[in-house]
Amino acid sequence: MTTTTSSADQLPVLEARAVTKRFAGVTALDSVDFAVRPGESMALMGENGAGKSTLIKVLTGVYQPDDGDLLLSGASTRFAWPLDAQKAGVSTIYQEVNLIPLMSVAQNIFLGREPRNRIGLIDFRRMYTDARTLLDTYGIEVDVRRPLRSLALGIQQMVALARAVSINARVVIMDEPTSSLEAREVETLFSVVRLLRDQGIAIVYVSHRMDEIYRVCESVTVLRDGRVVQVGSLAEIPRVELVSLMLGRSVDRVQRSGATAFGATHSSDAPPVLVAADLSRKHQIDGIDIQIRPGEVVGLGGLLGSGRSETLKAMAGVMQLDRGSVTIDGKAVRSGSVPAAIRAGIVMLPEDRKVEGIVPNLSVRDNIVLAALPRLSRGGFTSRRNQDAVVDVFMKRLHIKASSPDQVVSELSGGNQQKVMIARWLAMNPKVLLLDEPTRGIDVGAKAEVQALIDELAGEGLAIVLVSSEVEEVVEGSARVIVLRDGSMGTELDGAEVTEQHLLAALAGAAEPMNSAPERPGEGR
Amino acid sequence: MTQGTLTFSLPRRGAALAVLQRYGVYIAIAVLLLYNLFFTPNFFALDNFRTQFVQVVPVLIVALGMALVIGTEGIDLSVGGVMALAAAVIPLYIGYGLIPVVILVILVGAFIGLVNGSLVALVGVQPIVATLSLMVAGRGLALLIANGQLKSVTDPGILAVGRGDLAGVPFSVIIAVILVFGVALLVNRTTFGKQLMAVGGSRRAAELSGLPVKRILLLTYVLCSSLAAVAGVIGTARLGASVPSTLGNLIELSAITAVVVGGTPLTGGQVRVIGTVAGALLLQFISATLIKHNVPDAYSQITQAVIILLAVYIQRGRTATK
Structure with missing residues (x-):
């Protein structure tokens, strides 16, 4: 069945030309071109910080571009505020209905x-x-x-x-529309989207779910670091390539090693210390199984929204589970309780250090001993001597640079704050350390130090789970990588398979055939 | 004051601000005393100071509890209601003796605190809303218990709490001093104190570090209401009468002012106990000065409003300089 909506020859209904947007010196969009034609469904893709939401906000009049033009059916236009865009026929459907x-x-x-x-x-x-x-x-x-x-x-x-x-x-922008929908609801949504497309309405579809993109969209614009890295027909871009474009890793480039400070990769034959089975929570993760041995670094791979952080949170007791269990040395850990997880020896370095990690107004000392405080106290009274014993050891070992343990933690650099967080958990003598983006937002030197520390800790027998959006960090740091896709188990890479090429393929879900042809209007219903 | 030494690493204007933030309340007290030394006859008489200290005790005790609650990024408006309840309960049970009635009143206060704390920690109601309802309900219940009546209290034991002294130092002041030390110890030297400040500084981080956040919040509100109950006993003792309709009226405002003027930020995460004492004293001295110069009471309240604005402004400067 040939398509009737060959839209390439039509004038774009909405177009951005060389749009640039800066925030306090940071360039969020750098001369971005974007166009969508009547009856076209365009996927907008990119990882965290690629500039997707900024672009949407420019297209809908929430932000004014610093440079560049917006064109509506070929005529230059300006959306002074969101109402202008709405009047011009640009509608946005958010994940939360407004x-x-x-x-x-x-x-x-x-x-x-x-x-x-x-x-x-x-x-x-x-x-x-x-x-x-x-x-x-x-x-x-x-x-x-x-x-x-x-x-x-x-x-x-x-x-x-x-x-x-x-x-x-005339243009409908959909931002992660399926993130809280049931499978059946997704089907109805898709059929509505196809109907709209048939009516000549242009669709801009933002999603992290590969399967959806290939089903609903015919073309794609990929953003990375505020630039357009690819525009084209989805039929011509295999999944693996799409993923490499988003992550900025070339598929066939020979990978240099040593981009990180990881030395050996740590594997182990000991019986697993942590066994997580069938971890499930509605709309977030579904049937995740993980086993980790002492002294092993296991990478948890996946694109944005694949359920990496949620899996860590499930194991750390931060997230209540609908189904599934976590055991440490064969003993079940109560789900949904952080204290229970910590008592069992599972600790997690959260992704958002500023909001979930440090207590900004407290000193370095107070931050390091925060979790361990009851154990370092006697009869409810704090003991400076007990605290200093711990604080001194970790400040030296992790090279925490602070004028004194009494310095307020918010005055430290991001890297040193992260080390304070790691110290807080090492002070609990954990068995399993869950690291969510341990090197995000810290300088190169601190990054290498943190990576070396992960190595060292694994060498001492700690079981470590590593989540990172940096491909080379996962590949070089992990002995094994479990890849998650859309909240479910994907491929598992072990030993020699832990390479960038394999990881990229697994992230794209390329175990399936190269699914490229988007469903055409009228098909399947 | 365990703030450590000052380091003047900030630029000049910042340094001046830092001094003001940390020592502003003490400087204000010093200036006020100096003024009175020259312009107010008999201000420096021993009797006057005794009066001032006795008068400040209820506000001070309430402010101690308030400082703890504010340290968790909360607020407790129900303290006046708790004082009214204390006043209403005392005449009913004073027949059992001083100690039993004080214990009972503190338990009543603790119960109100438990309700406040449960609403805040377990139900997730905003502190200002939760305690606002108890502020109204507390006084209403008190009036119900007392049948809306004023009763004189004649028990010699309780009158001694309000009017007796030990070697010239009033009992109520001794009680207040003990409580100040107790709360200072709690804040600076106990696990609970540190955890309280962590909850106020970042509740999410505290939860993710495995702290018993709900228990900490509950206990904080219980402590605050219990202290307010003690203030209710002392207030009633000093009056020699149970006045549930007016005892502790608007005391939450004075207490919050004392806490904020004393350098405890409303954004939580810090508690300055000695600063709170100084804040309460400053308010007391200001109103005494105005009274001694025959300025109407209304002006005293306006002054209080100006001071709280000033204190909050200076504190805002602190967060801005970071």
Whole structure:
């Protein structure tokens, strides 16, 4: 079946030309070109910090570009604020629906333009009929009199879509629309998206889920570090290449080693210290199995949104599980309790050091001993001598640079703050150390030190799980890599398989055939 | 004051601000005393100081508890209601003797604190909302218990708490001094104190470090209400009467002012006990000075408002310089 929506020859309905946006000296978008044509569904992809959300905000009038132009159907335009973009027919559907939960479906659809009767009151009968007709077109069955919040999230999103389209939308931007939907709801959403596309509406689709992208979209724009690195038809870009483009790693380039300070990779034959089985939580992770041996560094790979951090949180007791178990040396650890996990010997270095890690107003000493404080106290009273014994050891061992243990931790550099965090956990004598992006946002020197420390700790028999968005860190640091995809188990790489090429392929889910042809309108339904 | 030594590494203007932030309240007290030394007759009489200290005791004790709650990034508006409850309960049970009635009143206070703490820690209600409801409910309950009546208290034991002294030092002041030391010890030398400040500094980090955050919050509100109950006993003892309708009225404002003026930031994570004492004293001296110069009481309240604004402004400067 050949396509009817060959849109390449049409004028883009919305276009950004050489758009640049800076924030306090940081360039978020660097001369970015972006265009979407009527009836085209364009995937917008990129890892953290690539500039996707900035671009969306420029396209919808939330931000003004510092440089470059916006064009609407070829004519230069300017969105002074979001309402301008909406009036011009650019609608955005966010992952969280932004409608009014207590109003009925019909009221939400016609909010601000309700049909009136002769004396100027709202004509409810007509509003209900019109709303039903509109939703019927998209195959959405719902009682339009019900308050929006009584409906499933997927239906709410569909209502938001219907509202957007009924207000003359020409471009619909969808930001991670499926992140909180059930599988069945996703199907309905996709069929609506295809219908919209058939009507000549342009779709900009932002998602981290490879499968979805290849199913719904026909073209893709890949951003990295604020620049466009690729624009093209998805049919011509295999998954592996898409992933390498996003991560900035070339597939066939011979990998130099030694980009990190990791020495040996640590594997082990000892029986596993931690066994996590079937870790599951709705919308986040599903059936994750992990075993780690003492002295082993296991990498946890995956793209953004693959469930890496969630898996760590599940093991560390931060996240309540729907299903699954964690055991340490064969003993079950109570799920959803941080103290229980810590008592069992599982500790986690959180991803967001500033918000979840340090206590900014406390001293270096207080931060290091925070978790261990009860053990270093006698009868509820703190003991400076006991604390100093621990603090001195770790400040020396981890080379924490502070004027004194009394210095306020927020005055230290990011790298030293991270070392304080590591010290906090080592002071608990853990068995398993979960590291979530341990080297993010710290300078090169500190980064090498942290990597060397991971090596050293594994050498001493600590079991370590390493999550990092830097491919070389995972590859060089880990003896084994478990790759997660969309919250489920993907491939596992072991020994000689732990290479960048294998990891990239696994991240892309290339175990399946090169799935390239997006579904065409009318297919499958 | 265990703040360590000052290091003047900041630029000049910053340094001046830093001094003001850390020692502003003491400087203000010194200036005020100096003024009174020259312009207010008899201010420096021993009797006057005794009066001032006795008067400041209830606010000071309430402020100690308030400082703990503010240290967790919370606030407790119900302290006045707790004092009213204390006043209402005392005449009912004073027949059992001083010690039993004091224990009972503290238990009543602790119970209110438990309700506050549960709402905040377990239910997740914002502290200002949770304690606002108890502020109203506490006084309402007190009026209900007392049948809206004022009762005179004649028990010699309780009157001694309000009016007796030991070698010239009033009992109430002795109690306050003991409580100040107790709270200072709690804040600076116990596991609980450190954990309290960690919860106030970053609740998320405290949770992820395995701290019993809910228990810490509960205990903090219980302590605050218990201290308010003690203040209610002392207030009633000093009056020689149970006045649930007015005892502790608006005391939460004075207590919060004392805490903030004393250098404890409203954003939590720090508790300055001695600073709080100084803050309470400063407020007391200001109102005494105004009274002695025959300035109407309304002006005293306006002054209090100006001071709290000034203190918050200076503190804002502190976070801005970081």
